[in-house]
Amino acid sequence: MNLFADIRALVVESLTALADEGALPRGLETQGVAVEPPRDAGHGDMATNAAMVLAKPAGMPPRAIADLLAKKLIDDGRVLSAEVAGPGFLNLRLAPSVWQGLVGAVLADGTDYGRSAMGKGVKVNVEYVSANPTGPLHVGHTRGAVFGDALASLLAFAGYDVTREYYINDGGAQVDVLARSVYMRYQEAHDLSVDWPEGSYPGDYLIPVGEALKDKVGDAYLEEPESVWLAPVREFATDAMMDLIRSDLAALGVKMDVFYSEKSLYGTGRIEAALEALKERGLIYRGTLEPPKGKTPEDWEPREQVLFRSTAHGDDVDRPVMKSDGAWTYFAPDIAYHYDKISRGFDALIDVFGADHGGYVKRMKAAVSALSDGRVPVDIKLCQLVRLFKNGEPFKMSKRAGNFVTLRDVVEQVGPDVTRFVMLTRKNDAPLDFDFDKVLEQSRENPVFYVQYANARIMSVIRKAEEAGIDASAAPDLSLLTHEAEMKVAKQLAEWPRLVEIAARTNEPHRVAFYLNELAGDFHALWNRGNDDASLRFVQDDVRASQAKLALARAVSVVISAGLAILGVKPAQEMR
């Protein structure tokens, strides 16, 4: 059930009929015809731009087309009125029975209401978090985790075949640093005192890992040189860190389908194969890069490197894939990783990065474009910083001391539901303020509360009704829903399927959170109308009237539940 799609289909049918009658030219392209809610509800229930879009190709003034279309549409039982307005908009008012029927459809579909087929048959890969396995996840990762997870759920709801994936950066130098840091904790576990060099990971979270290493190997590595213990300790340490990260993600309710190891690309010829694929396209060469204009690094010296001609696919400069010592740059395995995603048959890729990786976007897009010969689109979503506050005061993190606010800190303090919802109350590319106190506040300002409160009120009023002996789930006579305040809520429900498609098309899950806030607002408004007008209360002496009103409330709850499910939040049954 998608009312906007239904009415759009009606508009297109009517246009075809007009063409058959000779009133319009045949074969007009109706691609651009849209049926949308008008910006101002006073204009009507729905508006179509059909006349304006078709005016030029039809060679007719828009208002003339709109007049023809209006006369045709009015024949349909669902359309109460069709008025031409402005430059050629056609404003439609729909019969009450349409909105009543919509409420019934929502209840019939349940939380499947709003599912779309737009992604049918399309395989999409969403890569998110992808934090280095060198420590627990912190707040910044939390935003990316929530965003990616909600986006994946949203796309699944829109019909896509979604894979959630985490790229483990376990191939670079930082995991060696991790291994050395764990080794020092291991030494400490043997009561040896150690000096912590600059650039190591001094966080307490490695103490138990050092202990665990001691439990596993005893004193076997104590007298050995690094060449002996580095590789096994590295593996031990990264495994421990991934366990930690997995449990952090689980605490937040994030479950990946695939954890993909960077290290697994080395020594298997996969990086070489990916670069060979680029080479075949003439995009690999040896050369020397110009220093960046304006700001030349202190230690700049011309160097001949192996370069990827990313400029052929929209990048600003070509990018090195191999260091001067012959080792791969970070970019090389990432190229291979994306090549692997392409060869696994994904039709679209989405990468969720932190905003500090913005400079990486063009080269990654260039690589995917080159490797898929332009067939596979990749959308890279950047998540901006999270600024922490406590009661309005900025909350400082000291990364140097290893004391940063972790994902687990946040989840333990405010819970996974609040964490997730709040992380989606801003669009991904805008900075987000997270105040530990305000997110728990029970007030209008807090959207988490506001939406949950709406659902709790619905649950509460259903309980009240049942206590009064009303069967709230009985088949209602929806024709009893006639008041404009009730219609307003029904109209908001009608927008849900449309919103899902827009949010999925733009890869913007925050739109779901904003929509829920609006829906909750409409519901609270209706609720309060009951203070002034007793006929708008949900529990009525007239059982049939009550059942109809409760059906509307239940439909609201259904959509809130479906929306919250996309965000990964459990609807509240009551407020405490």
Place this chain on the structure above:
RNA sequence: GACCUCGUGGCUCAAUUGGAUAGAGCAGCCCCCUCCUAAGGGGCAGGUUGCAGGUUCAAGUCCUGCCGGGGUCACCA
């Protein structure tokens, strides 16, 4: 210097990817509880969408150039 990103009432943000008279919430002023959760709601006031051009039936949205905030900038990942 180059690239990315953002710029919308006093504050925090939306705006149906190009649609009509730019919408919400805070803060301010005025109202609404013998009544299902007032943990809420209704109303008033508040704007040249950073600036200047351009594209077209139509621009907060697209293009160009400025201004301002943030981010990034070859042997880090």
